[in-house]
Amino acid sequence: GQQLNQSPQSMFIQEGEDVSMNCTSSSIFNTWLWYKQDPGEGPVLLIALYKAGELTSNGRLTAQFGITRKDSFLNISASIPSDVGIYFCAGRVQGAQKLVFGQGTRLTINP
């Protein structure tokens, strides 16, 4: 099946630092999504992207739909303790009904 490569797998940062993670695909996607999952809970949708080159913000979070349509980036500015969790990217190929998920980036913040 289709694969999404999400990196890094884990990040250990200091509070206040900026964070950057990305996902790449071998297929062209027409939708990119970013979710955050807290331990033992379901993922929560953070940002949805629908156009190549689109840059969308949600508070301190900013995500971009890559112009090649094969990648997407998520940045978190000035990290705070509640940013801890696992961040997943997900994408959908044009015409497809199913989402493909990345393996997640686990973010740990040292106070």
Added chain:
Amino acid sequence: DGGITQSPKYLFRKEGQNVTLSCEQNLNHDAMYWYRQDPGQGLRLIYYSQIVNDFQKGDIAEGYSVSREKKESFPLTVTSAQKNPTAFYLCASSPGLAGINNEQFFGPGTRLTVL
């Protein structure tokens, strides 16, 4: 409040027993999904349903069954044929199956442990 509920939060079963996980949504969404999550891995699609009385196999449907008799309910049965059923199970729903603003929203999950 509108949302997706899954029950129970934790479930323990003996090997060889079938078990049914509940998923209910009051968002008036047409589409519903079941995913399985294993440690350190992304979400893998088990089954999905676009409308009542219709459902499709996902990537890992073997050993699982579903029904969609009502729009708001999409229960998942983990059968004894599932070789490694211990996992975190997530239910999701969306207004439709694809396209803008048809994104998936997730329930809180059920952690199933088979002893």
